Amino acid sequence: MRQEGAAGGLHGFLAAGLRLVRATAFRLALLYLAMFVLSVGMILGVVYRTTAGFLEGEIGETIALEVAGLQDHYRGYGLSGLVDVVRTRSAVPNNNSIYLLTTAAGVILAGNLSGWPAAVPNASGWTHFKVADYGGVTNRPSTAQAVTFTLPGQFRLLVGRDMSEIDQLRTRMFRSLGWILGSTALLGLGGGLLMSRGAMRRIEAINRTTRQIMSGDLSDRVPRFGGGDEMDRLASNLNAMLDRIERLMTGMRQVTDSVAHDLRTPLSRLRSRIELALLHETEDAEVYRAVLQDTIVEADRLLATFTALLSIAEAESGAKRQDFVPVELAEVVELAADLYEPVADERGQRLSVEIRAKPMVRGNGQLLAQAVSNLLDNAIKYTPDGGTISLVLDGPAPGRAACIDVADSGPGIPPEMRDKVLQRFVRLDTARASPGNGLGLSLVDAVATLHGARLELGESAPGQPAPGLKVSLVFPPDGRR
Amino acid sequence: MKILVIEDDRQAASYLAKGLKEAGHVVDVANDGKEGLFLAGAEHYDVMIVDRMLPGRDGLSLVQVLRAAGNDTPVLFLSALGSVDDRVKGLKVGGDDYLTKPFAFSELLARIEVLVRRRGAAQPQTRLSVGDLELDLLSRSVKRAGKAIDLLPREFTLLEYLMRNAGSVVTRTMMLENVWDYHFDPQTNVIDVHIARLRQKIDKDFPTPLIHTVRGAGYSLRAAEG
Numbered sequence: 063m064r065q066e067g068a069a070g071g072l073h074g075f076l077a078a079g080l081r082l083v084r085a086t087a088f089r090l091a092l093l094y095l096a097m098f099v100l101s102v103g104m105i106l107g108v109v110y111r112t113t114a115g116f117l118e119g120e121i122g123e124t125i126a127l128e129v130a131g132l133q134d135h136y137r138g139y140g141l142s143g144l145v146d147v148v149r150t151r152s153a154v155p156n157n158n159s160i161y162l163l164t165t166a167a168g169v170i171l172a173g174n175l176s177g178w179p180a181a182v183p184n185a186s187g188w189t190h191f192k193v194a195d196y197g198g199v200t201n202r203p204s205t206a207q208a209v210t211f212t213l214p215g216q217f218r219l220l221v222g223r224d225m226s227e228i229d230q231l232r233t234r235m236f237r238s239l240g241w242i243l244g245s246t247a248l249l250g251l252g253g254g255l256l257m258s259r260g261a262m263r264r265i266e267a268i269n270r271t272t273r274q275i276m277s278g279d280l281s282d283r284v285p286r287f288g289g290g291d292e293m294d295r296l297a298s299n300l301n302a303m304l305d306r307i308e309r310l311m312t313g314m315r316q317v318t319d320s321v322a323h324d325l326r327t328p329l330s331r332l333r334s335r336i337e338l339a340l341l342h343e344t345e346d347a348e349v350y351r352a353v354l355q356d357t358i359v360e361a362d363r364l365l366a367t368f369t370a371l372l373s374i375a376e377a378e379s380g381a382k383r384q385d386f387v388p389v390e391l392a393e394v395v396e397l398a399a400d401l402y403e404p405v406a407d408e409r410g411q412r413l414s415v416e417i418r419a420k421p422m423v424r425g426n427g428q429l430l431a432q433a434v435s436n437l438l439d440n441a442i443k444y445t446p447d448g449g450t451i452s453l454v455l456d457g458p459a460p461g462r463a464a465c466i467d468v469a470d471s472g473p474g475i476p477p478e479m480r481d482k483v484l485q486r487f488v489r490l491d492t493a494r495a496s497p498g499n500g501l502g503l504s505l506v507d508a509v510a511t512l513h514g515a516r517l518e519l520g521e522s523a524p525g526q527p528a529p530g531l532k533v534s535l536v537f538p539p540d541g542r543r
Numbered sequence: 544m545k546i547l548v549i550e551d552d553r554q555a556a557s558y559l560a561k562g563l564k565e566a567g568h569v570v571d572v573a574n575d576g577k578e579g580l581f582l583a584g585a586e587h588y589d590v591m592i593v594d595r596m597l598p599g600r601d602g603l604s605l606v607q608v609l610r611a612a613g614n615d616t617p618v619l620f621l622s623a624l625g626s627v628d629d630r631v632k633g634l635k636v637g638g639d640d641y642l643t644k645p646f647a648f649s650e651l652l653a654r655i656e657v658l659v660r661r662r663g664a665a666q667p668q669t670r671l672s673v674g675d676l677e678l679d680l681l682s683r684s685v686k687r688a689g690k691a692i693d694l695l696p697r698e699f700t701l702l703e704y705l706m707r708n709a710g711s712v713v714t715r716t717m718m719l720e721n722v723w724d725y726h727f728d729p730q731t732n733v734i735d736v737h738i739a740r741l742r743q744k745i746d747k748d749f750p751t752p753l754i755h756t757v758r759g760a761g762y763s764l765r766a767a768e769g
Contacts, residue, residue, distance in 0.1 A: 355759075358759070362647075365645060366728065366730075369727075369728065373727065385628060397723060397724075397725075400697050400723075401723055401725070401729065401733050401737075402731075402733060404733070404736040404737055404739075404740050405731060405733055405736050408736055408739075428725075428726055428727065431725060431727075432725075432727050432729075435725075435729045435730075436729075436730065439729060439730045439731050442731070443731075502730060
C-alpha cells in the first residue's frame with residue numbers, strides 16, 4: 063500500500079517533471095539560463111585571464127630585472143662577487159625569490175635550491191618546477207617559475223620566484239569563479255522554474271476552465287491576475303467570448319423551451335383530431351374531408367410559427383450584417399402602408415402615412431419590411447374598429463439617422479409589461495382572443511437589434527382611457543452601429 | 544409537361560412524382576446530382592425541380608453547370624433553407640424560382656405552370672386582354688367591355704400580374720413576391736383583402752366574374768369557358 067503510494071508519488075513527480083520539460087515556458091527558461099551562464103562564464107574567464115596574466119607578467123618582469131642586475135654584477139665584480147650577492151639574497155628569510163648558481167659540472171656555488179630542476183626550459187629559457195622537490199626556502203609544495211641561463215665560463219645561473227601565492231590566488235579565484243557560475247546557474251534555473259511554473263499555473267487555470275465549460279458548465283470564467291499582461295488579455299478575451307456564447311446559448315434554450323411549450327400544444331391537438339377521425343368510423347367522406355382541411359389549417363399555423371422563429375433566429379444571429387445595403391426607408395414604409403391600407407380600411411380604421419424625410423440606412427430591406435409590416439399588423443389587430451393608426455417616417459435628428467413611428471388608438475401596453483411583450487411567445491391576456499403567435503414584436507426587436515436601432519414602446523395619447531401604443535424604431539447615426 | 548425531379552430523399556421524390564403525375568405531368572426522377580446532370584443532358588424537359596442539398600454536390604453548382612453548358616430549362620429550387628439570402632443565391636446562379644420546404648403542393652403546381660408560361664411569352668407586350676378585360680401598359684389604363692376602370696397603382700400592378708398568368712393558379716405567396724417584392728408571409732392574409740378590392744372594381748358590375756378563387760391554393764384570372 064505504502065509502496066504503491068511511494069511509487070505513485072514518484073510517478074507523479076516524474077510526470078510533473080516531464081510536463082515541466084515539455085512546457086514552453088520552461089524550455090525558454092532553460093535557453094535563457096544557458097545563454098546567461100555562458101556569458102557570465104565568458105566574463106569571468108576574461109577577468110581570470112587578465113588577472114592571472116597580469117601577475118605572471120609582473121613576476122616575469124621582476125625576474126628579468128633581477129637577472130639583468132646580476133649579470134651586470136658578474137661583469138663588474140666577477141664570479142666571487144656574483145656568488146656573494148646570490149648568497150646574501152638567498153639568505154633573506156621568507157622571501158619568494160629562488161637562486162641557484164652552479165658550475166658547468168653541476169656543483170652548487172650558491173643559492174637556495176638543493177639541485178638543478180629537471181624540467182626542460184622553454185625556448186626563452188623559462189622553466190617551471192615544483193619547489194619542494196629541490197628543497198626550496200619553504201616546504202610548500204608550490205611551483206616556481208624561473209629563468210636559467212649560462213654565464214661566460216660555463217657557470218649556470220637560475221633566478222626564479224616561488225609562485226605559491228599566485229597559485230593560491232589562482233585557486234581562490236578559480237574557486238570563487240566556480241561558485242559565482244554555479245549560483246548563477248542555480249538562480250537562473252530556479253527563476254526559470256518559478257517563471258514557467260507561474261505561467262503554467264495560469265495556463266492550467268485556463269485549461270481547467272475550458273474543461274469545465276466543455277463538460278457543460280458555461281458559467282465558469284477564466285481567472286485574471288490583474289497584471290494586465292498578455293495572459294490577462296487572453297483571459298479577458300476568452301471571457302468575453304464565453305459571455306457571448308452563453309448569451310447565445312441562453313437565447314437558444316429559451317427558443318427551445320418556447321418551441322417545446324408552444325408547438326407541442328397545437329401538434330398534440332392535430333394528432334388527437336386525426337385520431338378521433340379514425341376512431342369514429344363513418345361512411346361520410348365529408349367528415350374526413352373536413353378533418354383534413356382543419357388539419358391543413360393547423361399545420362399551416364404551425365409552419366408560420368416556425369418560419370417566424372427562424373426569421374427571428376436569423377436576425378438575431380447577426381450573420382446578415384455583412385450583406386447590408388443602403389435601404390430607402392421611405393420605400394419600405396410606403397410599401398408596407400400600401401399593403402395594409404385595405405386591411406385597415408376593411409375594419410373602418412383610418413391609416414395615415416406621413417413621410418417627413420427620405421432617410422437612407424444601411425440594412426436588410428426584407429427584414430426591415432417585415433418589421434414594419436409586423437408593427438402595422440399589430441396596430442390594426444389591437445385597434446378597435448373605427449380607430450386610427452398613424453405611420454410616420456422622420457429623418458435625421460441629434461442622435462439618430464431616422465425614426466419610424468407606428469401609433470394606434472388601441473388599449474396600449476401597460477409600462478410594466480413593455481419588456482415582456484418583446485419576448486418570444488408572450489401574449490397579453492388582452493391579445494389572447496385575437497389570432498397570432500406572440501412572435502410579432504420579438505421579430506421587430508430582433509431586427510432592431512440587428513440594425514443597431516432602438517425599439518421604444520410608449521403611449522400615443524397619454525392620459526386617455528385608451529392610451530394607445532406608440533412603437534418607435536430609432537436608427538442610430540452612421541458609424542454608430 | 545415533362546418534368547425532371549432531382550431529389551435525393553427517395554420518400555420526398557416519390558411523393559413529388561406521384562403528385563405531379565396526378566396533375567397530368569410526365570415525371571423523371573434522379574436521386575443524385577450525377578444522374579440529374581446525365582438526364583438533363585440526355586432528354587428534353589419543360590421544367591426541372593432541383594433540391595438544394597444533394598449528396599456529393601450542391602444543387603446550386605448543378606444548375607451552374609447546366610447553365611454554363613447552355614441548358615436553359617426553367618429551374619425551380621426546393622430547399623429547407625428558406626432565408627432570403629438562400630433564395631437570392633438560388634436565383635443568382637440561374638434558378639428561376641425558389642420554394643421552401645415544407646410547401647403546399649398547390650403552390651408547387653402553380654409555380655411550375657407560371658414558369659413554363661413565362662418562357663413561352665418572351666415578347667414584350669403593351670396590351671393584355673382576357674375576355675372583355677383589357678389592360679394597356681403604356682397608358683396604364685384598364686377597360687372592361689369598353690368601360691374605363693379606375694385603379695390605384697398597386698391594383699394595376701396586381702391585375703397586370705394576374706393577367707400575364709391568366710388561366711394559371713397564382714398563389715398568395717407568388718403575388719407577395721412579384722407585386723410587393725415581399726419574400727416573407729405577413730401575419731395577416733393581406734392578399735385576400737387586396738383581391739377583394741380588385742374584384743369590387745373588375746367583377747362587381749359585370750355578369751361573369753373573371754377573378755376566381757381556387758380553394759386551398761390561391762386565385763386565377765380567366766374568362767368564362769366557351
